[in-house]
Amino acid sequence: MGGVYVLGGDWLPDAGNRKVLTELPPQLAEARVCGLMQTRRREWDGAVVRDVLSERDARLVLTIPLSTQERRDSLYWMAEKRGRFTVRSCYRELVGEYEGDGWMGWTKRLLANAEALRNRWVECSRICPLCDEEEETSVHVFFTCRVAQRCWAKVRVEFAGDVRQSIQTAFQYMFSVMDADRLGFALIVCWSLWQCRNGAVWRGEAVTED
Template sequence: MGFRFVREMNLAMLGKQGWKLFSDPNALVTRIFKARYFPTCSFLDAGLGSNPSFVWTSIRNSQSLIRRGARVCVGDGSTTRVWGVPWLPDTQNPYVTTPEPTYLTNPCVHSLFVPNTLSWDGELVRDIFNTRDANLIMSLPTSNRPVRDVWYWGEDMSGDYSVKSAYRVVSQGLSDERAVACDVVCPLCGVEPETIVHLFANCHFIHKCWSELNRCWRMDYVDSIDTWIGAVWSSLPREMIINIIDVCWAVWENRNQLVFNNHCMDPKPLVANALRFCSDWLAANALRETSTASHAAVSSNIS
């Protein structure tokens, strides 16, 4: 089906139900949910409510998605507010950006028409709004006859909500959030590109860590992480393997501290802390096993 992110796919599918609650007020399901959860407002403004059902909680999660794609097609302008509603023909920002004058009280779009007509009052529009808003308003075609304002889905050419278009909107937003600029150079040595095999086998920093663990080790260049892991597993005793795993974990934590908090621990205290943690962890597990065995023995004697 072309879906890469399950959560985003689920949100797009929930959005289809949310869109129905928002755009079809006469539907039976809308009337039921509205009476229970948003009797005095629209679906987009609805709160979670008291003791909400799982279905309502799930559908309500699509509110932000619906807001991103919902647009108003202005008819007679009698139900669309000028400010705070996406009715301008701008895909990037369909909202009026001009600050609302204090002498206006949240007017509807029809107040911008010449009285008793469905034509824009150009003089009034340019007097109230900035150039950007005024040009967008004047570019909107008006109807020849009174028709009601209707909501449509702006992310699809048909104007109808579709799971495919909603998924595209959600996944694009996710891609933007995940598009974090990263430096490919290893933050610990600042010389070579950061890869897994470099970080744990070839970096100058990790060489110093392994020297703290065993000064007799040869630090040869390693081509792949699989080769390095295979050599460790096949040639070293279990206790040393545990220490290596713990040091790798400490090096990774140290690397993250340097990247995100600009704090880096030197190899010697880093290895010492890792080995201390390993020793404490093994001691705690041994104590738990001893306690479990003693408890089992006492239970056996009692029975």
């Protein structure tokens, strides 16, 4: 992790928020993760980790196993034990397993957007946090929002006909019609849009169309 910065990167094993939340002093703003390790041993420096980071961050850091081999830094896909991205694991992260009850199984576990929360009598804003213009629904967030449309255009993935009328129809189309490459791009776009949406809602992060 020599090239990974302590702040800013998504490197902690926490599906809810993989970033370090500790407010570091200015002189440590550019600190790298390798600075939390012992100098000549491939182990975390527990004293430094606990001294620099909050209890939550320190606990998460110390649960990360360090390789005993000298290897370059690489991205690790947390949804797979081997750390390699697969379309299947991305689908599981997005909509969960759907064994037994077919496509309707995962639609019952509707993403907790404004539409779903209002149906459960939870007070929340109706406006999409991505475009800040239209009412937020599952279909809007992933497909009809101008930010989403710009993302789809960038990866050159198109949807035929009226498949975007419902989230169920759109995902069924993706898995039944798209080839492996297009499906991979489509799932990454959906995951990125959802992460961006959650960042805006829960952490006040700014949304850009780039």
